[in-house]
Amino acid sequence: MRDIEQSCFWLATRQDVAENPPLQSNCDADIAIVGAGFTGLWTAFFLKQLEPGLDIVVVEQGVAGYGGSGRNAGIVSACIDHSHALAITHFGRSEAAKLARLGMENIDELAQFASDCDFQRTGLLQVALTAKHLEDCKENMAVAEGLGIKDYRLLSQDEVRAEINSPLYLGAGFVSGGGIINPVKLVDKIKREATRLGVRFFERTRVLAIDGSSVRAEGGTVKARRQVILATDAYSHHLFPKLLFRFIPLYDYILVSEPLTEAQRGAIGWHNRQGVTDGRTFFNYYRLTEDHRILWGTSEANYYPPNRVDQQCDHSEHHYATLRESFKRHFPQLSDLEFVYAWGGPIASTTRLTPFFGTLAGGKILYGLGYTGHGIGSTRVAGKILAHLALKLPSELLELKMVREKPFPYPPEPLRSLSVKMVTHSLRRVDRGDNPNALLRLLDAMGIGFSS
Ligand SMILES: Cc1cc2nc3c(=O)[nH]c(=O)nc-3n(C[C@H](O)[C@H](O)[C@H](O)COP(=O)(O)OP(=O)(O)OC[C@H]3O[C@@H](n4cnc5c(N)ncnc54)[C@H](O)[C@@H]3O)c2cc1C
Numbered sequence: 001m002r003d004i005e006q007s008c009f010w011l012a013t014r015q016d017v018a019e020n021p022p023l024q025s026n027c028d029a030d031i032a033i034v035g036a037g038f039t040g041l042w043t044a045f046f047l048k049q050l051e052p053g054l055d056i057v058v059v060e061q062g063v064a065g066y067g068g069s070g071r072n073a074g075i076v077s078a079c080i081d082h083s084h085a086l087a088i089t090h091f092g093r094s095e096a097a098k099l100a101r102l103g104m105e106n107i108d109e110l111a112q113f114a115s116d117c118d119f120q121r122t123g124l125l126q127v128a129l130t131a132k133h134l135e136d137c138k139e140n141m142a143v144a145e146g147l148g149i150k151d152y153r154l155l156s157q158d159e160v161r162a163e164i165n166s167p168l169y170l171g172a173g174f175v176s177g178g179g180i181i182n183p184v185k186l187v188d189k190i191k192r193e194a195t196r197l198g199v200r201f202f203e204r205t206r207v208l209a210i211d212g213s214s215v216r217a218e219g220g221t222v223k224a225r226r227q228v229i230l231a232t233d234a235y236s237h238h239l240f241p242k243l244l245f246r247f248i249p250l251y252d253y254i255l256v257s258e259p260l261t262e263a264q265r266g267a268i269g270w271h272n273r274q275g276v277t278d279g280r281t282f283f284n285y286y287r288l289t290e291d292h293r294i295l296w297g298t299s300e301a302n303y304y305p306p307n308r309v310d311q312q313c314d315h316s317e318h319h320y321a322t323l324r325e326s327f328k329r330h331f332p333q334l335s336d337l338e339f340v341y342a343w344g345g346p347i348a349s350t351t352r353l354t355p356f357f358g359t360l361a362g363g364k365i366l367y368g369l370g371y372t373g374h375g376i377g378s379t380r381v382a383g384k385i386l387a388h389l390a391l392k393l394p395s396e397l398l399e400l401k402m403v404r405e406k407p408f409p410y411p412p413e414p415l416r417s418l419s420v421k422m423v424t425h426s427l428r429r430v431d432r433g434d435n436p437n438a439l440l441r442l443l444d445a446m447g448i449g450f451s452s
Helices: 038-050 084-091 093-113 131-146 157-163 183-196 233-238 241-245 262-268 317-330 375-391 415-431 438-445
Strands: 027-034 056-059 124-128 153-155 171-175 200-202 207-211 214-217 220-230 248-257 275-278 284-288 294-302 339-349 356-360 365-369
Touching: 027 038, 038 056, 038 183, 038 365, 038 375, 084 093, 084 131, 093 375, 124 131, 124 157, 131 153, 131 171, 153 157, 157 171, 183 200, 220 375, 233 241, 233 248, 233 339, 233 365, 248 317, 284 317, 294 317, 294 339, 317 339, 356 375, 365 375, 415 438
Parallel strands: 027 056, 027 220, 056 200, 124 275, 220 365
Antiparallel strands: 124 171, 153 171, 207 214, 214 220, 248 294, 248 339, 275 284, 284 294, 356 365
8 A cells, every 4th residue: 555645745845844742641722623734733823823822733643744735736725714605505695705804814914924825816617518517607606706706817728728728628617715735845834833832742653532522543542631632634533433423535646657758748838737626516726846846636525335534545546547647638749748646635515515513512522524525725714713712703604604613514424425426416417418407406496505
């Protein structure tokens, strides 16, 4: 089994790693955080900003960024919900406008913080591969404008192909605000800042159980005087199976190529380096890296029953073959490009495609998870939310419906596998051009927006 720290481009090319030693004895802290991905790291960082005297311990089973935070595509959206249209469906128009404003403020602050993490605010292109996608792009632009976002714009076929030269493009929507980042540089930056503020980290230390305020880990127990925070996203059910009621763990897969030559770069254009997605439900997402490689991923995520999240799921030859094939269809002029990195990672998906928050053990444990493949921007907001909740401090963020309300539940197994199969099959047909079937229409009517 290829190790993720060698197969994931970001982790394999990580520089100046300052790994902390594992936990080797019992200790106390005001706050114990489980998981050193973006959620755990931002929470630690904001807790220290709000109350500098706090003693905080973070326990991580791998290295910081071992989960989705180190394995993602690094395409940063300003949207902290999944899309503005879905935010209206789930939370109403005025809440969607508030989320749009908060998302924009968040990305501005993130850009300032991450100026040395290869963060380029290129904006994002949502490319249309069919006439229906083009209609959807127009609708997205209109929805954004209705929420007060003025600088999205529609690109014609010629305009989008002048940006990136693919024969499949019929047009695109340009979505401002976001961009591309090296996610592991961001992980390392937050960790460095948190360490500077006095946060203590224990890496390669798996938490075995959390009993109220006691975090029992390999090597010792951390006793939290004030709060335990669970920041384990798609791994959360390993410690609390009942959280599966609200999320499903899925695996996304990614390839990264060798660096493009001058001639290959000339053949594709892409001078403005935007992050790209397309209009399908199971879309491809792609971007350039700092050293001119192409990262090519798919949102056609895989569910491994029953709710498996383990190293056996880190690679899927089937997904890698499909990714290579889809890349060649998009960019035939680069059909001999070699992809030299390939990996997968877990995401926690909710029925409303946005995170949820709550408590366990009578309030001793706080959690926030379920970013559904869209966590780079929204984990920063989640960190603020969790920090305010932990310290019982007021914030407008705590009033958000996303924080106060839970998503519609997922069924347990064996119904879960069956419903995943049925919904996936239905969505594939929509991607092939069919209208949504009765099942998708029913889910839409229930406010479960998979087909949107
Ligand atoms: C392949 C892929 C592509 C993606 N692409 C994008 C993208 O382009 N843009 C975007 O915005 N989002 C993307 N995402 C989603 C984004 O990466 C996640 O939403 C985000 O990283 C979640 O952060 P987190 O800290 O909540 O979870 P994680 O990063 O998964 O962190 C959880 C941490 O908890 C640790 N942990 C779990 N259990 C234990 C335990 N028992 N003891 C100790 N530690 C434990 C894990 O090792 C892990 O480090 C992608 C995700 C994947 C997998």
